[in-house]
Structure formats: C-alpha cells, structure tokens
Amino acid sequence: MPAHPLLPRPSEMSADTRPGLVLTPSTRINADHAAHGTEAWLRAELGAATGLPLLHGKDQNAQLRLSVDTAAGLGPEGYRLAIHEGEALIVGHDSAGVFYGAQTLRQLLPAAAYRRAPLGSAAWVLPSVRITDRPRFGWRGCMLDVARHFMPKHDILRFIDLLAMHKLNVLHLHLTDDQGWRVEIKRYPRLTEAGAWRRESQVGAAQPPVFDGRPHGGFYTQDDLREIVAYAAARHITVVPEIDVPGHSQAAIAAYPELGEGDPVEVGREWGIIETVLNVSDTTLEFYRNVFDEVLEVFPSRYICVGGDECPKKQWRTSETAQRRIREEGLADEDELQSWFIRQFDGYLTERGRRLLGWDEILQGGLAPGATVVSWRGTEGGIAAARAGHDVVMCPTATSYLDYRQSAADEEPIPVGTVLSLADVYAADPVPPELAKKGAERILGAQVNVWTEHMDTPRTVDFMVFPRLAAFAEVVWSSRQRDYGDFLPRLADHLARLDAAGVEYRPLDGPRPWQLRPGIPGRS
Numbered sequence: 001m002p003a004h005p006l007l008p009r010p011s012e013m014s015a016d017t018r019p020g021l022v023l024t025p026s027t028r029i030n031a032d033h034a035a036h037g038t039e040a041w042l043r044a045e046l047g048a049a050t051g052l053p054l055l056h057g058k059d060q061n062a063q064l065r066l067s068v069d070t071a072a073g074l075g076p077e078g079y080r081l082a083i084h085e086g087e088a089l090i091v092g093h094d095s096a097g098v099f100y101g102a103q104t105l106r107q108l109l110p111a112a113a114y115r116r117a118p119l120g121s122a123a124w125v126l127p128s129v130r131i132t133d134r135p136r137f138g139w140r141g142c143m144l145d146v147a148r149h150f151m152p153k154h155d156i157l158r159f160i161d162l163l164a165m166h167k168l169n170v171l172h173l174h175l176t177d178d179q180g181w182r183v184e185i186k187r188y189p190r191l192t193e194a195g196a197w198r199r200e201s202q203v204g205a206a207q208p209p210v211f212d213g214r215p216h217g218g219f220y221t222q223d224d225l226r227e228i229v230a231y232a233a234a235r236h237i238t239v240v241p242e243i244d245v246p247g248h249s250q251a252a253i254a255a256y257p258e259l260g261e262g263d264p265v266e267v268g269r270e271w272g273i274i275e276t277v278l279n280v281s282d283t284t285l286e287f288y289r290n291v292f293d294e295v296l297e298v299f300p301s302r303y304i305c306v307g308g309d310e311c312p313k314k315q316w317r318t319s320e321t322a323q324r325r326i327r328e329e330g331l332a333d334e335d336e337l338q339s340w341f342i343r344q345f346d347g348y349l350t351e352r353g354r355r356l357l358g359w360d361e362i363l364q365g366g367l368a369p370g371a372t373v374v375s376w377r378g379t380e381g382g383i384a385a386a387r388a389g390h391d392v393v394m395c396p397t398a399t400s401y402l403d404y405r406q407s408a409a410d411e412e413p414i415p416v417g418t419v420l421s422l423a424d425v426y427a428a429d430p431v432p433p434e435l436a437k438k439g440a441e442r443i444l445g446a447q448v449n450v451w452t453e454h455m456d457t458p459r460t461v462d463f464m465v466f467p468r469l470a471a472f473a474e475v476v477w478s479s480r481q482r483d484y485g486d487f488l489p490r491l492a493d494h495l496a497r498l499d500a501a502g503v504e505y506r507p508l509d510g511p512r513p514w515q516l517r518p519g520i521p522g523r524s
Contacts, residue, residue: 003127005493006107007470008167008477009486010133020083021063023050023109023124028057034068035090035098037234042066042102046109051118064088066098077169077236078134081105083126096236097134100167104131111496114165137430139393139445140476141170141240142469144461147177147251148271149201149452150218151461157231159461162503164235166473171232172240172305172447175220178250178268178276183241184221185294188256188287192219195255198267204414204454204520209270216456225298240357241299244307245288246278246341259284261315261322271453275312280325280337285344292348302355303372306345309359311338332365339365346370357393360385376400376449379432386435386442394446399428400472402464403451405522406506413463413517414454418524422508426471426484448472454522459504463515466505470494 004015021027023046031039042064043054059065063086074080074093079101082089088105092098106113108126142163144151151159163171175182181195197217202209220228229239250268253260253276261279268274278284295304313334316322322337331337339362346356346368356371360381363373372391375382382392397404397417404417430446448469455461470491474482491508498505506515 004108004129005490006104006131007487007490007494008474009480009490010104010131011479012132013129015127015129016084018084018128019086020128021086021088021126023052023054023126025052027052027054027064028062029054029064029066030057030059030062031066031098032068034095035066035092037095038066038090038099038102041099041234042105046106046113046124048117049113049115050122050124052124064090066090066092066102068092068095068098070094074132075134076138078132079104081129081131081133083108084128084130088126093134096169099164099236100133100135101131103165103167104133107497111493111500114497114500134479135167135477136479137443137445137476139170139447140168140473141172141393141445141447142168142465143172143174143242143395143447143449145174145177145450145452146182147174147180147244149456150180150182150196150216151452151458152218153220153224153228155458155461156228158458160228160232160235160237162466162469162501163237165497165501166469167477168469168473169236170238170240170445170447172242174242174244174451176243176251177248178274179271180217180219180267181251181255182219183225183243183295183298184219185291186222187290187294190255191252191291193255195251195267198251198269200269201456202270202453204517205271205416205523206521211269222294222298229299238301238303239299240301240303240305241295242305242307242357243288243291243295244309245345246280246338247309247311248274248307249278250274250276253278256287259287261319273310273312275314277311277313277315278341279319279321280316280341281321285341288345289348292345296352296354302353303357304349304354305357305374306342307359308338308342308362309376311361313338336365338362339368342371343368372444374447379434382443383432383434383439386439390442391444392442393444394430394432395449396428399424400446400448401451402448402468403454406464406468407510409510411511411516412522413460413511413515414520415522416454416524420468422468422471423484425468426475426482426487428475430476446472446476462504463506463511466498466503467491467495467508 077096079092079097090101196219200211257264373385404420405415
C-alpha cells in the first residue's frame with residue numbers, strides 16, 4: 001500500500017522520516033479571517049472523530065495554522081500543506097484552497113477520522129509531508145436527479161459532504177421533470193401540492209411497464225433549499241438548480257394544465273421520453289419567468305440550468321399556438337421554435353447577471369448568445385459549442401452516467417445502458433482530442449450525472465455513485481498523468497474512509513447480496 005494514499009492524487013508531494021504532528025488535547029488551531037470557515041469545519045469534523053477539543057489558539061502557540069495568501073503563486077483553489085516537527089501549516093490561494101488543504105490533512109489521518117464519534121484511544125498522527133496542489137478544472141461537478149426519486153434534505157446534506165470529501169465543487173440539482181416537481185414556488189402552490197407526487201412508479205425497464213402501486217413524492221421548501229445552498233457554500237460547493245423546459249415538464253402541466261398543449265395529464269409514472277411539452281404562449285413564458293424569479297432568490301449560482309433536452313416536437317407540429325409562433329417569429333421549423341423558447345430565458349437570465357446552462361440539445365435551431373452547454377450526447381455538442389465560442393461542461397453518457405451498469409455481469413441491479421466500470425471512468429478525459437490544440441480553454445470542466453429512475457433510496461445512490469465518483473474526482477482534479485495501477489492501491493485505503501463515513505458503495509468484486517435486485521429487468 002502507498003505510504004500516503006491520497007485521493008485525488010496531489011500535484012506535488014514529498015515526505016520524509018522527521019516527526020510530523022500528533023494531535024492531542026493541547027493541540028490548538030489558528031486561522032486568519034479568510035480561513036475561519038475551514039477552522040470551524042475542521043474543528044467540528046476532527047473534533048467529533050477524535051474527541052479532541054482543538055481549541056483556537058494564538059498564532060505563536062497554535063500547532064495547526066491556516067491562512068490565505070493570494071501572492072503564494074498557488075492558483076485558484078490551490079493550497080500548500082506542510083507538516084513537520086510538531087506543526088502543520090495550510091496556505092491557500094483563497095478560502096477554497098485552505099478548505100481543500102484541510103481535506104487532504106484529514107486523509108493523512110487514520111480512516112477513523114471520518115467517524116462521528118471517537119472509538120477509543122487512537123493515536124492521531126500526521127506524517128511529515130509537504131504538498132503543493134491545485135485543481136485541473138474549475139468545474140468539478142455532480143448532477144443529482146431528485147425529480148425521479150426524491151431525496152430527503154438530510155441525505156442531500158450528507159451527499160454534499162461526500163462531494164466535498166472528493167474536492168468536487170458543483171452540485172447540479174435536477175429539481176423538476178415529468179415525474180415530479182421538487183421546489184416550492186409560492187406564487188404557484190399547485191406545483192408542489194399536485195406536481196410533487198405521483199400515484200405510482202415504474203419498476204425497472206420492462207416493456208410493457210410494470211408499476212409498484214405506491215405513491216411517491218416530496219419537495220423542498222425555499223428555506224430547505226436556502227439551507228442546502230448555505231451548507232454547500234460553507235464547503236465551497238455551488239448548487240446549480242435545474243428547472244427543465246420546454247420538455248420534461250409533465251409534472252408542471254399536471255399541476256397547471258393551461259401550460260400544456262393537449263388534454264389534462266397526471267404526473268408521469270413511466271420513465272423515458274414523454275411526448276408532453278409546454279406550449280409556447282406568452283402566458284407560459286410569463287409563468288416560468290415568475291418561477292425563475294423565485295428560483296433566483298434562493299440560488300445565488302451564476303449558472304441556472306433550463307434543461308432543454310429531449311423535447312419531442314409532435315405536439316407542436318399539430319398545435320395552432322406553436323405554428324402561429326413559428327410564422328410570427330419567422331422560424332424555419334420546430335427545432336428553431338425550441339431555440340426561440342430557450343432564448344427567451346437566455347435574455348431573462350442575462351439581464352439579471354446570470355448565465356443560462358442547458359443540455360446540448362439547445363444547439364438545435366441555433367444556440368442562445370449567453371448559453372453554456374452541458375455536452376451529454378457524446379462529445380460532439382461540446383466540440384461544436386466550444387468552436388462557436390461558448391463555454392462547455394463535459395459529461396458524455398459513455399463515461400459520465402453513473403446510472404449505467406458497473407459491469408457486464410447479470411447480477412448488476414437493474415442494469416441499464418452500456419457498461420461504465422470504475423476503470424472506464426478513470427480513463428476518460430474531459431477535453432476531447434479535437435479541442436486539444438484549439439478550444440480546450442472553453443472546457444470549464446466536467447461532471448458525472450446521477451439519474452435516479454432506478455435509484456429509489458439513498459442506499460442505492462451510494463451503490464451506484466461510489467467508488468466511481470472517487471475515480472472521477474481524480475480525473476477532474478489532478479493534472480498529473482493518470483495511472484490506474486497507482487490509483488487502485490490508493491482507492492483501497494479510500495474505501496476504508498468510505499466505510500467509516502457510512503457509505504454503502506459497490507465492492508470492487510461485485511454487489512453484496514442486499515444490493516441485488518433479482519427479477520427486475522434493465523435495458524441496454
């Protein structure tokens with residue numbers, strides 16, 4: 001096993017045999033003003049695990065010191081961690097850098113440092129090391145779908161801690177879809193009164209579909225979401241909300257039928273692409289502007305995702321309202337109509353100092369001027385957007401969809417999609433070779449996507465996300481050449497941390513018996 005199995009692997013690290021720092025009841029922490037948040041976090045986390053008070057000390061008598069120094073040449077989110085001769089010093093380029101240095105310090109302790117209460121009289125020894133580190137990408141994200149299966153607030157907060165543990169900094173929350181609306185909008189209470197629950201859910205991917213007969217639902221109040229945003233911000237994670245338009249909107253239409261094109265509908269029970277879409281009337285546009293007004297009050301994120309993916313055009317082709325809009329705006333077809341719809345919100349968000357984020361279908365019919373593209377249908381959309389001068393977040397299905405099966409074995413629970421193994425995630429690169437010489441600067445970074453049609457509990461999310469998220473974290477953080485043979489021994493130690501944190505990950509040799517779902521078919 002490696003002497004210091006850090007994950008993600010830092011840019012530069014040297015170690016020696018000199019004494020490091022032993023944490024004891026007399027250990028004191030000192031932080032400058034910009035690092036106070038990390039001081040509080042470190043005291044809370046390590047204090048719980050070790051039982052040590054880790055009290056605040058004056059600079060001259062503190063063994064653990066945290067500070068921000070923008071002149072240290074570390075780069076955004078970069079840090080330097082030096083431990084030797086009874087002292088530990090973390091210097092960050094910014095407060096985020098200090099926080100990531102503290103995350104690395106925690107990894108240098110035994111795995112029990114991730115528990116919530118002390119186990120006994122363990123020795124808390126930090127080795128003598130010097131680490132200089134910085135992230136490769138500024139966008140290191142995970143999209144979590146809480147529309148298909150609702151995740152209670154407590155579990156969202158836990159998920160944020162796990163993202164922070166892996167030095168990820170974006171939580172993209174997919175809050176609305178055909179199967180549920182999860183965000184309180186005070187002006188339109190039926191969005192949650194009616195749109196936040198469905199009478200039953202499809203189980204697996206069998207055709208014809210099989211249903212469980214059990215109602216499912218839930219939503220977050222605006223105060224819940226403010227709490228989530230603040231909790232994430234304290235861990236240097238930005239929460240990016242997604243309100244999906246003009247497709248994937250059946251839950252909203254079920255609550256307010258006047259938003260739709262056809263007969264009244266119920267909240268979606270089946271998975272997949274549903275033909276129901278929003279109409280393109282002025283009243284529908286005004287409705288969603290009012291929705292976004294409230295969303296922007298809750299989420300300070302620069303980026304606001306409007307979806308724009310998988311929008312069927314069948315209803316628009318036979319809609320008098322849609323066809324009249326096409327004629328009035330001089331549009332060529334329904335693809336340009338979708339682009340026109342998205343552009344209405346691009347302008348709206350730009351006026352308010354925000355940036356529109358959308359899945360790569362927003363390229364169809366012409367890309368809105370201020371749009372940032374999330375490239376999921378392969379890399380082609382991201383390449384096209386980058387060459388057109390737009391920023392891009394990469395998450396192609398083949399390497400980024402954590403709902404995809406983890407092996408070709410029949411025992412994988414509800415196996416969907418192609419195989420996306422731990423090694424596959426680790427081998428992927430966010431920058432397509434087509435952009436290596438020109439356009440790579442437009443790649444903000446990458447994210448993995450956790451679509452939850454077949455993840456009906458947080459335990460199942462654990463199984464599907466970990467340890468693949470650990471591999472992804474190294475991809476987007478580390479600039480060093482990747483070596484899977486070097487990664488696996490470090491991961492073995494990291495799994496002990498996940499065990500201590502209570503994460504029910506998929507073992508490397510296959511699912512545990514209680515993680516199986518026999519008899520429930522998936523799809524390729």
